[in-house]
Amino acid sequence: MPDSPTPPVPILGGTGALGYGLALRWAAAGVPVVIGSREAERAEEAAAKVKEAVPGAEVDGFANEEAASKGPIAFLTVPFRAQSETLNNLRGALEPGQILVDCTVPLAAAVSGKATRSLGVWQGSAAQQAQEMVPEDVTVVAALHSVGAPKLGDLDEEIDEDVLVCGDKKKDKAPVAKLIERIDGLRAINAGPLEMARIAEQITPLLISINVRYKAHAGLKLTGLDTDGHWD
Amino acid sequence: MPDSPTPPVPILGGTGALGYGLALRWAAAGVPVVIGSREAERAEEAAAKVKEAVPGAEVDGFANEEAASKGPIAFLTVPFRAQSETLNNLRGALEPGQILVDCTVPLAAAVSGKATRSLGVWQGSAAQQAQEMVPEDVTVVAALHSVGAPKLGDLDEEIDEDVLVCGDKKKDKAPVAKLIERIDGLRAINAGPLEMARIAEQITPLLISINVRYKAHAGLKLTGLDTDGHWD
Numbered sequence: 001m002p003d004s005p006t007p008p009v010p011i012l013g014g015t016g017a018l019g020y021g022l023a024l025r026w027a028a029a030g031v032p033v034v035i036g037s038r039e040a041e042r043a044e045e046a047a048a049k050v051k052e053a054v055p056g057a058e059v060d061g062f063a064n065e066e067a068a069s070k071g072p073i074a075f076l077t078v079p080f081r082a083q084s085e086t087l088n089n090l091r092g093a094l095e096p097g098q099i100l101v102d103c104t105v106p107l108a109a110a111v112s113g114k115a116t117r118s119l120g121v122w123q124g125s126a127a128q129q130a131q132e133m134v135p136e137d138v139t140v141v142a143a144l145h146s147v148g149a150p151k152l153g154d155l156d157e158e159i160d161e162d163v164l165v166c167g168d169k170k171k172d173k174a175p176v177a178k179l180i181e182r183i184d185g186l187r188a189i190n191a192g193p194l195e196m197a198r199i200a201e202q203i204t205p206l207l208i209s210i211n212v213r214y215k216a217h218a219g220l221k222l223t224g225l226d227t228d229g230h231w232d
Numbered sequence: 233m234p235d236s237p238t239p240p241v242p243i244l245g246g247t248g249a250l251g252y253g254l255a256l257r258w259a260a261a262g263v264p265v266v267i268g269s270r271e272a273e274r275a276e277e278a279a280a281k282v283k284e285a286v287p288g289a290e291v292d293g294f295a296n297e298e299a300a301s302k303g304p305i306a307f308l309t310v311p312f313r314a315q316s317e318t319l320n321n322l323r324g325a326l327e328p329g330q331i332l333v334d335c336t337v338p339l340a341a342a343v344s345g346k347a348t349r350s351l352g353v354w355q356g357s358a359a360q361q362a363q364e365m366v367p368e369d370v371t372v373v374a375a376l377h378s379v380g381a382p383k384l385g386d387l388d389e390e391i392d393e394d395v396l397v398c399g400d401k402k403k404d405k406a407p408v409a410k411l412i413e414r415i416d417g418l419r420a421i422n423a424g425p426l427e428m429a430r431i432a433e434q435i436t437p438l439l440i441s442i443n444v445r446y447k448a449h450a451g452l453k454l455t456g457l458d459t460d461g462h463w464d
Binding site: 164202207226 | 348349350392393396421422423424427428430431432434435437438439441442444445446448449450451452453454455456457458459462
């Protein structure tokens, strides 16, 4: 397809391992990225690091609140323990019509428990909690829970994984899916409405449990699916 | 490896789609099978059907209680709504030292809800409920939740899927894994302790949600794992 200029992708919590890995991969794919962090300075540092790894990359760093408004589809990649606080702080920054892609996994590690266990979230999932917390007319889509940050963050690593995308409307999921598929080796799968994040978020502790046993970085892949043209 | 004679595999609820599919596949692989059902007659009918599909297969049919004692590793493949009743009826039949492989998925369909949603089980998972209900010294292992019954039940269909195996001890999971891997195209993955069935059981409603959207029969596969020799 002919590449129309892609608007910048804000990654809120982009100094963490997942956010940084996404920033790096999108930068490598020619997608402009805006890294957000609690402190603007740390975001700028992370942006500089991406630019060093991908010369010529369009990457900037700002405080989360400023970063959030730089593009129509923002990714939230903070750890679960920071999710609510970050969303509270973003209330004045997110605008009607924006899509917020929540990548949060409610690992029990957030409260000093095991990373192979998860916490029950009252709303059913971290993504549904996010939907409750964002301003009106901001739509939450859930995705990218199971892609390993270390792999994303190392451009020498080849990726071959599926990403479960959950959201109530296909029209909101489609642009997210297309952004995700700009990253080599990732295929975006339509997993159903946002409530399916209850399950999608659980894949991460499952993979962590498997990784411990095989000393590996397992990735999710589905067989038997013809996905061509699904998002068009 | 040299095949020592495999003891028969009781499949309790073997007249249902999943149980029948397993019986067929094991029969095709030369594994003797005992089909159990609430009514002996229906079990005998299913056994005859397997024999017709796989000439020379060693397959018998009995009432669940009688079938259960025919081999050291029994599979429970009833729908969730029948799980507790079946386990109650099996209390006198299962023997210390036996392994019961629970394949139950607590779909909301059991109470006329959606197959893309699941029910919360007090113990955390259907498998943990089973562990609570079996006689002392019977060990529950959870597996085979996500393998599609229609595919298993059609020998012309090629399978290429991973099976998550959950159980507290590797020594109990290993013989189950090896039995599962007798079926062409299935790889058994050590997913951790029995409590991980909480997640493994959720893969099924997730796949159902995906199948609806892609009009497909999606299967689970993990990438990045070197599984050679894990179960030896």
